[in-house]
Amino acid sequence: MSERGETRVKQTLLDIYDRLLGRYGRQHWWPAETRFEMMVGAVLTQAAAWTNVERAIDNLKAAAALSPDAIRRIPQDDLAQLVYPAGYYNAKARKLKALATYLGESFGDDLDAMTQVEPGLLRPRLLAVHGIGEETADDILLYALGKPVFVIDAFTRRLLNRLGLVPDRGPYSAIQGYFMDDLAPDPEMYGEYHALIVRHAKVACRKSRPVCEGCVLLDICPTGKVNMGESED
DNA sequence: GCCCAGGTGGGTA
């Protein structure tokens, strides 16, 4: 892409951020008391509504099971019952076991020490853990460890696609590159931006809103569910 | 009853 094009992307991404922040305000993500609670939430929220994740985390707290050591010790079937409200409970119990095992073996459960590792080194290690894909790895790097890594989810992907910046099926790294190559590496801003995109997606293009509020705000449709014309061109 | 929500892993062509 040309230099002029890069500038346009940067201005577009900053402009969208400003519009979203002005409309919705700060989202105060990630809602968790500890680094580990945040990591657990990142796994539990995979393809699940956050309200259900909260129930599961409340169960873990009530059972005193919200620590890497407790997760390793509790039988997987018991863990599955605790995370039941989050859905995919057997699969997620196994994933939490894998995460806790990794944290113990690699860092002795010292998650503050974990922040000292370069994200470029940490990311492939996280991806090697069962149940941690690209989005979950970046959730952990950004929100739990404070690294300047931009999180890409389905809404973010659709957003850039609707802006005409990436093709329909761009790889995760390409979408992420648009943000990280053009925005200063600011964990606070990255975290707020991702939260705002998720927040925005909740009000955009619902069946109950035939006139899409989100499309009006951004001059585009982030979900792509409603044809709002050719505004992305 | 249907659709969707802050995805990932495993199998197949």
Place this chain on the structure above:
DNA sequence: TACCCACATGGG
């Protein structure tokens, strides 16, 4: 590489 499917609850 590119699909396809299993994994599952709870709210609108």
